[in-house]
Amino acid sequence: MPDLSTTYLGLALKNPLVPSSTPLSHDLDAILHLEDAGAAAIVMHSLFEEDVRHDEQMIDRFLVHPDSFGEATGHLPFGHDYQSRLDSYLEQIQRLKSRLAIPVVASLNGSSLSGWVELGKEMQAAGADALELNAWYMPSDPKVSSEAIEDHHVALLKELKTVVSIPVSMKLSPFFSSLPHFVHQVEAAGVAGVSLFNRFFQPDIDLETLTVVDRVQLSSSADTLLAMRWIAILRGSTKLSLAATGGVHGAEDALKMLLAGADVVHMASALLKRGPQALSEVLAGMTRWLEEREYTSVAQMKGSMSQQNSPNPSDFARAAYLHVLGSFTPPAGVRY
Numbered sequence: 001m002p003d004l005s006t007t008y009l010g011l012a013l014k015n016p017l018v019p020s021s022t023p024l025s026h027d028l029d030a031i032l033h034l035e036d037a038g039a040a041a042i043v044m045h046s047l048f049e050e051d052v053r054h055d056e057q058m059i060d061r062f063l064v065h066p067d068s069f070g071e072a073t074g075h076l077p078f079g080h081d082y083q084s085r086l087d088s089y090l091e092q093i094q095r096l097k098s099r100l101a102i103p104v105v106a107s108l109n110g111s112s113l114s115g116w117v118e119l120g121k122e123m124q125a126a127g128a129d130a131l132e133l134n135a136w137y138m139p140s141d142p143k144v145s146s147e148a149i150e151d152h153h154v155a156l157l158k159e160l161k162t163v164v165s166i167p168v169s170m171k172l173s174p175f176f177s178s179l180p181h182f183v184h185q186v187e188a189a190g191v192a193g194v195s196l197f198n199r200f201f202q203p204d205i206d207l208e209t210l211t212v213v214d215r216v217q218l219s220s221s222a223d224t225l226l227a228m229r230w231i232a233i234l235r236g237s238t239k240l241s242l243a244a245t246g247g248v249h250g251a252e253d254a255l256k257m258l259l260a261g262a263d264v265v266h267m268a269s270a271l272l273k274r275g276p277q278a279l280s281e282v283l284a285g286m287t288r289w290l291e292e293r294e295y296t297s298v299a300q301m302k303g304s305m306s307q308q309n310s311p312n313p314s315d316f317a318r319a320a321y322l323h324v325l326g327s328f329t330p331p332a333g334v335r336y
């Protein structure tokens with residue numbers, strides 16, 4: 001049996017499979033089943049900056065200035081037993097920590113620089129083993145330069161690092177124009193790892209109602225290639241922990257991410273679609289593949305196909321692009 005262990009954000013994990021941030025972590029039983037299926041750690045659903053702000057505003061409106069609402073205060077959702085989303089989140093960290101043997105990574109999601117990252121301190125106090133910072137930001141303002149956006153991310157990370165001592169990972173967008181340069185900036189600012197990539201759910205247009213609609217779009221295996229290339233490129237230039245997130249549904253997807261240089265492989269869509277079985281199947285398939293090829297450990301194969309270790313590094317760069325475009329052949333029977 002090969003040694004599947006890996007290290008992620010300084011945490012020793014029994015294998016590289018880590019359920020990614022999804023609503024599943026609201027449910028203790030679901031997470032216990034994932035642990036039974038072999039999950040090596042868990043990233044919790046995010047606590048959103050907007051949710052925390054909303055709670056603060058409501059409490060301020062109704063409890064600090066109750067007179068302005070007259071009798072309506074009698075029907076308010078928060079008496080002594082009112083629980084803010086922050087309180088529920090912290091309780092869930094404690095619940096998961098008390099029942100799981102595997103590390104728990106809490107997730108903070110927001111983008112403004114204004115003290116909300118202080119919440120990281122409370123997550124740490126509640127027992128989180130590490131934090132994932134998801135600075136989801138849509139760069140749609142033509143007046144904001146890419147440099148300003150990068151500086152903002154670094155400032156946000158630094159703000160968080162002033163209040164927590166547990167390791168922090170940053171979940172990144174695939175749209176940074178010079179990703180390795182940016183990764184070096186966050187490395188210098190004290191991040192312990194990066195998670196590639198944040199999934200940007202795309203709004204759609206409903207042609208019947210002519211409205212913009214949001215739908216959860218789950219991934220497929222084809223989505224792995226984006227993170228796989230960037231992990232292969234980054235592996236040789238950073239010591240940070242690298243987490244691959246996006247499109248891991250089968251053992252082959254996970255193995256490719258590890259060969260490219262990932263330390264852990266996150267799974268979300270596959271678990272939402274097929275439950276804990278998806279994780280145990282990936283684990284079994286990975287183990288089988290390693291045994292068949294006589295690898296003794298994950299460490300032995302990790303990064304062996306990164307750009308740095310590739311006999312032809314341009315396979316991950318422009319040469320591959322030229323080759324792919326030149327190799328297209330029209331499907332049989334199609335006339336142009």
Ligand SMILES: Cc1cc2nc3c(=O)[nH]c(=O)nc-3n(C[C@H](O)[C@H](O)[C@H](O)COP(=O)(O)O)c2cc1C
Pocket residue numbers: 020021022023044045046107109134171197198199216217218219220223245246247248266267268269270272
């Ligand atoms: C229903 C759903 C909820 C998610 N919620 C979060 C979240 O709260 N925070 C976060 O950082 N990512 C969230 N994600 C993104 C996933 O953690 C993951 O990065 C993404 O889905 C790509 O992985 P996959 O291809 O395995 O689904 C969510 C994804 C889905 C499908």
